Each structure stands twice: as structure tokens, then as C-alpha cells.
Amino acid sequence: MGMPRQFFALVMMAGLAACAAGGALEAPPAPSQAAVAEYAIGVDDIVQVTVWRNPELGITVPVRPDGRISVPLVGDVMAAGLTPNQVAADIEEKLTAFVRDPQVAVILTDLRSHEYLSRVRVTGAVRQPISLPYRQGMTVLDAVLAAGGVNEFAAPDRSSLYRRVGDDTSSYAVRLDRIINRGELETNFAVAPGDIITVPERGF
Known part of the structure; x- marks a missing residue:
């Protein structure tokens, strides 16, 4: 008698697992950190510079019209046309005259110079359709709340996120009602520059 019951339980568990797998939603590829690292900084972009163990040297500033930023101790540094990693390396080299073994990180906090590509758009049945600047770490919920x-x-719950990768545009289902009202974050995807989030109207 024990064996049939065990077999039945295993069959039930396998069936439930299959149902769960069938209901899984496809997630978009994670926003490429490499793409942000290789982004060429432009005039008016907001740049954050941090120096490990030297917080007083940290700054968050826009890139000036001449393409430069002013960094404590080292003065003006060219940023426009360079990647964050290249700017960090330049600042590190200049800081060696003042700081032992400087470790510098440069982060883009607001991409303003490439207006279209650096924005996230929310359309459809929202209170205020919006085009907002992309920020690292931004999610679907952040954009919809904005x-x-x-x-x-x-x-x-029939919302979609559209993302262009190369020559193709893919759509991903977003369960927005579950995110907002149930705290189910499986589809609260991290957004990428150029993403479009669309919230449809319900049928009447």
C-alpha cells in the first residue's frame, strides 16, 4: 500500500512542477553594464567620481560645455568623448602626486547628451505618459511611478516592456498589478536605455 501512495505523490509533485514551469514568464536580458562602461560621455551628462578612502575628493557634477569636469586636487579633467573607465584611469594617474595608490570610480548618474537613446518611456493607460532619463538601477516600477x-x-497585468537589441525588438510581459498590489516582483524588471513600457486599457 505504501508504494502506490508514494508513486501517486511523486506524480502529483511532477505535475505541479510542470505547471509552475509552464506559467513562468520570460525575462529580458539584464541591462549591459559593459554597455554603460563603454558609453562615451557627452556634454551635460552627470558624472559621479568617488575615490576609495578619500570621500572628501568625491564629486557629482555635469560635464561642462568644454567637455571637462573639475576634480579636487587635480583640477580640470577631460571627460567628453571618453568612457567612464578612461576618465577614472586619467584621474587616478593625476592623483598619484597627492594620494597613495588612488582607486577611482566614475559612474554616469544621468545620461543627458544622447537624448533619445538614454531615455525610458512609459505610455498607455498611465496618469502622465512620460519620457524620463535613464538611471542605473531603474526598474519598471520606478518608471511607472514617475x-x-x-x-x-x-x-x-497586461503591460509590456519593449526592448531593442541590435536590429530586433522584443516584448516582455509585465504583471504590473501584482507588482503594485501584491508585492510580487518577478516582472519588476531592471530597465535599460531606450526601453518602452506600455500599459493597455482594459476592455469594456
């Missing part, structure tokens, strides 16, 4: 949230006509 648009004022969904309106009374929305079908939030």
Missing part, C-alpha cells in the same frame, strides 16, 4: 501610476482604465 508616470503617476496607472489610471482607472488600465489593465496593468
Whole structure:
């Protein structure tokens, strides 16, 4: 009697696992950190510079029209046309005259110079359709909240995120109602520059 019950339990568990797998939603590829690292800084981009163990040397500044930023101790440093890693290496080299073994990180906190490519757009049944600057770490929920949230006509669980990779554009299902009202974050994807989030209206 024990064996049939065990067999039945195993079959049930396998069936439940298959159902769960079938209900899984495809996730978009993670935003490429390499792409951000290779991004050529432009005029008006906001750059954050940090120096390990020397917080007083940290700055967050826009790139000036002449393409430079001013860094404590070393003065003006060219940033426009260079990648964050290249700017960090230049600052490290200049800081060696003042700081032992400087370790510098340069992060883009607001990409303003490449207006279209560096923005995230939220359209459809939201209170205020919006095009907002991309920030590292931004998620679908961040973008939708910046648009004022969904309106009374929305079908939030049928939302989609559209991402262009190369010559192809892919769409990914976003369960926005579950994110907002249930705290289910499986589809609260990290967004990438150029993403479009669309919230459809429900049928009447």
C-alpha cells in the first residue's frame, strides 16, 4: 500500500512542477553594464567620481560645455568623448602626486547628451505618459511611478516592456498589478536605455 501512495505523490509533485514551469514568464536580458562602461560621455551628462578612502575628493557634477569636469586636487579633467573607465584611469594617474595608490570610480548618474537613446518611456493607460532619463538601477516600477501610476482604465497585468537589441525588438510581459498590489516582483524588471513600457486599457 505504501508504494502506490508514494508513486501517486511523486506524480502529483511532477505535475505541479510542470505547471509552475509552464506559467513562468520570460525575462529580458539584464541591462549591459559593459554597455554603460563603454558609453562615451557627452556634454551635460552627470558624472559621479568617488575615490576609495578619500570621500572628501568625491564629486557629482555635469560635464561642462568644454567637455571637462573639475576634480579636487587635480583640477580640470577631460571627460567628453571618453568612457567612464578612461576618465577614472586619467584621474587616478593625476592623483598619484597627492594620494597613495588612488582607486577611482566614475559612474554616469544621468545620461543627458544622447537624448533619445538614454531615455525610458512609459505610455498607455498611465496618469502622465512620460519620457524620463535613464538611471542605473531603474526598474519598471520606478518608471511607472514617475508616470503617476496607472489610471482607472488600465489593465496593468497586461503591460509590456519593449526592448531593442541590435536590429530586433522584443516584448516582455509585465504583471504590473501584482507588482503594485501584491508585492510580487518577478516582472519588476531592471530597465535599460531606450526601453518602452506600455500599459493597455482594459476592455469594456
